[in-house]
Structures are given as C-alpha cells and as structure tokens.
Amino acid sequence: MPKEKTTYLCSSCGYRSVTWLGRCPQCGSWDSLEPQVSYRPREREPKGPSTKIQKISEIGYEEEERLTTSIQELDRVLGGGLVKGSLILLGGDPGIGKSTLALQILHSLSQRGFSTLYVSGEESLVQLKIRAERLGARSGLIGVMGSGSAEEMEEGIKRLKPSCVVLDSIQTCHTEASDAPLGSISQLRDVTLKVMRAAKENNVCIILVGHVTKEGIIAGPRLLEHMVDTVLYLEGESHQPVRILRVNKNRFGPTFEMAVFEMREKGLWPVENPSLLFLKERPKGASGSVVTPHMAGSKPLLVEVQALVTNTSQPMPRRTFLGMEAQRIWLILAVLEKRLGVMVGSRDVFLNVTGGVRIQETASDLAAVIAILSSYFDQPIPEDMVVWGEVGLGGEVRSVSNPELRIREAKKLGFGSIILPKGNMSELKEKEGLSLHGVRDLREVMKLLFGRR
Ligand code: TYD
Numbered sequence: 443m444p445k446e447k448t449t450y451l452c453s454s455c456g457y458r459s460v461t462w463l464g465r466c467p468q469c470g471s472w473d474s475l476e477p478q479v480s481y482r483p484r485e486r487e488p489k490g491p492s493t494k495i496q497k498i499s500e501i502g503y504e505e506e507e508r509l510t511t512s513i514q515e516l517d518r519v520l521g522g523g524l525v526k527g528s529l530i531l532l533g534g535d536p537g538i539g540k541s542t543l544a545l546q547i548l549h550s551l552s553q554r555g556f557s558t559l560y561v562s563g564e565e566s567l568v569q570l571k572i573r574a575e576r577l578g579a580r581s582g583l584i585g586v587m588g589s590g591s592a593e594e595m596e597e598g599i600k601r602l603k604p605s606c607v608v609l610d611s612i613q614t615c616h617t618e619a620s621d622a623p624l625g626s627i628s629q630l631r632d633v634t635l636k637v638m639r640a641a642k643e644n645n646v647c648i649i650l651v652g653h654v655t656k657e658g659i660i661a662g663p664r665l666l667e668h669m670v671d672t673v674l675y676l677e678g679e680s681h682q683p684v685r686i687l688r689v690n691k692n693r694f695g696p697t698f699e700m701a702v703f704e705m706r707e708k709g710l711w712p713v714e715n716p717s718l719l720f721l722k723e724r725p726k727g728a729s730g731s732v733v734t735p736h737m738a739g740s741k742p743l744l745v746e747v748q749a750l751v752t753n754t755s756q757p758m759p760r761r762t763f764l765g766m767e768a769q770r771i772w773l774i775l776a777v778l779e780k781r782l783g784v785m786v787g788s789r790d791v792f793l794n795v796t797g798g799v800r801i802q803e804t805a806s807d808l809a810a811v812i813a814i815l816s817s818y819f820d821q822p823i824p825e826d827m828v829v830w831g832e833v834g835l836g837g838e839v840r841s842v843s844n845p846e847l848r849i850r851e852a853k854k855l856g857f858g859s860i861i862l863p864k865g866n867m868s869e870l871k872e873k874e875g876l877s878l879h880g881v882r883d884l885r886e887v888m889k890l891l892f893g894r895r
C-alpha cells in the first residue's frame with residue numbers, strides 16, 4: 443500500500459505546497475490553499491529500455507482533421523475550423539452568450555450533416571429547448587443530455603458518435619474519479635482530464651463552457667488553460683450588443699486573433715465591418731481622441747483611443763487605463779515628462795479604448811501619446827487622421843509590422859491623413875491620395891500636431 447501524503451493546492455492557480463500557507467506565493471490569493479490527500483508513489487524499479495528515440499526525419503505527418511462550421515469568423519479565429527480530438531475551453535462572464543454560441547456551433551454543424559451532442563449540467567432541457575427555438579436550431583442531429591457526469595457524457599459519445607460535443611458547464615460537471623466537492627479545484631482538474639481523454643480516444647472535438655470570475659480568471663483554475671488545446675473568451679458588456687471572441691491560446695492556429703459579434707434576437711451575428719462599429723459614436727472636434735489601426739491577430743481594426751488629463755483634487759493623482767496595458771502607459775507618461783517636459787505627473791490621467799477592445803501591441807503607443815497630449819493641451823487633432831508607432835524610452839518613434847494592412851483599413855474608412863514611424867514609410871506602396879507624415883521622434887509629433895517645441 444503506498445504511503446498517504448497531504449499536500450496543499452491553491453484553488454485559484456493550482457500552485458502546490460507541502461505545507462499550508464496563508465497566502466499563495468504564486469498568485470497572491472489569501473486563504474486559497476486546500477488540503478489534498480495523495481499517495482506517495484513507490485520507488486521506481488529499474489526497467490528495460492525506455493521509450494525509443496526516433497529520427498525527426500522519419501516521423502510520419504498528417505494534417506489535423508478540421509470541421510468547418512458555417513460561422514466563418516469562428517473558423518477564422520480558430521485557424522480553419524474545429525480540430526477533431528481537441529479540447530476547447532469557452533470562457534466568459536455569466537450571461538454573456540457562451541451557451542448561445544455553443545448551441546449555434548452545433549446547429550451550424552448539424553446543418554452540414556454532422557451529428558452533435560449538447561450535455562447540459564447547468565440548465566434544464568426545457569431551457570435549452572427555448573434557446574434552440576430562438577436560434578432556429580431544430581435539427582434531429584443535435585442530441586441533448588441533461589447530465590453533469592463526465593462518465594455519462596462519455597457513454598453518450600460512444601453511443602451517438604458525434605463529431606462535436608458541448609459540455610455546459612465545466613463547473614457543474616463531476617466525475618466518479620474524484621471525491622472532491624463539486625467546483626473544487628481537484629474536481630475540475632479530474633473532470634478536465636477525463637474529458638480530455640474522451641476527446642482524444644473518440645476523436646471528437648469537445649467544447650467546455652466555463653464561467654469567468656470577476657477577476658477575469660476562469661473560475662478557479664488557470665490550471666484548466668494549461669490542460670486544454672484552445673482557450674476562447676467571449677467578452678463584452680451584457681447591456682450592450684457587441685461581443686468580442688478572443689483566442690488566448692491555440693495549439694492548432696494563431697493566438698491573439700479576435701472576431702466581433704453582435705447579440706441579436708436570434709443569437710450572435712458576425713459584424714461585417716467592426717471598425718465602423720467602433721467609430722460610430724466618435725465625438726466630433728473633441729480633444730483627447732485619436733484613431734489607431736491595430737492588428738487584432740491577422741486583421742487590422744480601427745479603434746478610438748481616448749484620454750482625459752485633468753487637474754487633480756487628490757493628494758495622489760488618479761490613473762485609470764482601460765484597454766491598454768497599464769505598464770506601457772506608465773512608461774509613456776515617464777517619456778512625456780523626461781523627453782518633452784510635459785508634466786503629467788501631478789495630473790489625473792484616464793485612458794480608454796472604446797468598444798471594450800483590448801490592445802495588445804506596442805504599435806498603439808503613439809495613439810496613447812497623442813490622445814494624452816491632445817487632452818493636456820486641450821487641442822483636438824484632425825478628424826480624418828490615424829496614427830500608429832511604437833514609442834521608445836528615448837522618445838523615438840519606431841516602426842512596426844504590417845503598415846500596408848493598417849493603411850488599407852484606414853483608407854477603406856475614409857481616413858486620409860496618417861502619422862506613422864519614418865521607418866515604415868519606405869515599405870508603403872499605396873500612397874496615393876493620402877497625406878503621410880513620417881516621424882522619427884515625439885518632438886516632431888509635438889511640432890506637427892500642436893505647434894510646440
Ligand atoms: P447565454 O448564452 O445564456 O449566456 P451564458 O451561457 O454565457 O450565461 O445568453 C445570455 C443572454 O443572451 C440572455 O440574457 C439572453 C440573450 N440572448 C439574446 O439576446 N438572443 C438570443 O438569441 C439568445 C439565445 C440569448
């Protein structure tokens with residue numbers, strides 16, 4: 443009989459410790475370590491020759507099999523459709539539309555003749571039926587099961603042999619392999635392991651639906667993200683119709699892709715021209731607003747960056763940055779003080795990317811700089827202008843990738859005046875009808891836009 447041993451597992455990030463700690467050293471959560479009984483493995487006995495080493499040139503190679511849905515934007519962000527035998531985690535806040543999207547995927551597959559299975563441990567089958575009626579999903583090829591058991595789900599897969607399964611949700615699913623309470627980290631981990639095996643053994647794509655907590659982590663386990671092949675997040679404000687589907691991890695395709703949908707009466711609809719949607723309500727002639735083309739994965743998207751710089755009434759100036767990485771904006775504020783002498787240190791600074799878009803590339807640095815300067819000097823910038831460029835610590839404006847794609851998107855939406863890194867100028871072919879201003883550093887930007895040195 444192997445020896446029993448107690449270890450402590452963080453319910454938030456999965457960190458394991460041999461002693462109990464009040465605070466997790468990995469993620470900093472308080473009181474999150476739970477005791478786990480595990481068995482100490484016996485000493486390994488020496489075995490014969492271990493796994494064979496092969497030559498890389500001799501390994502056979504097959505492209506993964508993909509299932510395309512008719513939801514083109516979804517197929518695109520996944521890198522060409524759902525991969526058979528893979529596990530996808532679909533996360534998002536409660537009420538954002540995860541179950542809707544999951545059912546739409548099955549509906550769309552059923553229309554192409556594939557059988558599918560929806561396992562609901564969260565909602566009753568009647569609730570599921572009401573949603574299906576709204577979406578017009580009436581195909582006999584969609585099997586449904588009201589169960590929260592991973593074993594029953596596997597049985598269902600064996601019987602029905604579907605090509606895609608939805609498990610809604612991971613938090614309400616349990617497995618016989620675990621005695622831990624429902625929703626605990628070890629139960630979640632065991633369920634995910636079980637589901638992962640079921641996906642591989644039956645060569646079926648399984649979509650796990652998971653709730654995100656207020657902190658933005660999939661309830662409890664970051665751990666899950668490591669176990670699955672693909673992580674999709676559905677984001678947005680529940681009182682607004684725009685939903686952004688973002689890829690956070692993808693073993694079978696590009697990461698950082700995103701697609702924009704709109705929640706309508708009959709489910710989620712892809713937005714044809716997201717740039718137009720994000721710029722629709724842009725204020726005219728207001729200071730602190732600038733448009734930048736940012737690369738959302740492989741697609742350019744025009745978004746508005748807004749800043750508000752005000753005198754503070756607090757001993758500590760307030761700083762709120764939404765949609766851009768706070769560390770980068772801190773850096774930009776320091777560069778503005780040191781290189782341009784713009785003293786923003788004692789002011790409140792707010793920055794926002796409209797439409798709930800999150801920018802993850804440095805190409806939008808220049809937009810943050812210009813929005814902040816425009817608000818600081820209270821001088822609006824021309825309405826038909828877009829800007830981009832990475833800003834270095836010396837105040838230099840550095841070139842970035844894909845200038846041609848950015849220009850094309852700007853042109854498509856009628857923007858004619860562009861401030862860009864000088865280094866990007868030589869790469870451009872489509873210059874006709876545009877007024878281009880290549881800049882080397884922030885001093886040139888100051889002179890050009892605000893007439894100051
Ligand atoms: P739901 O998919 O249940 O969210 P989740 O699974 O993420 O908790 O959808 C939630 C909201 O979407 C709900 O408030 C109703 C709305 N909705 C529509 O606007 N149109 C639709 O066609 C459907 C099915 C839902």
Ligand code: MG
Nearest residue numbers: 540541564610
């Ligand atoms: Mg749901």
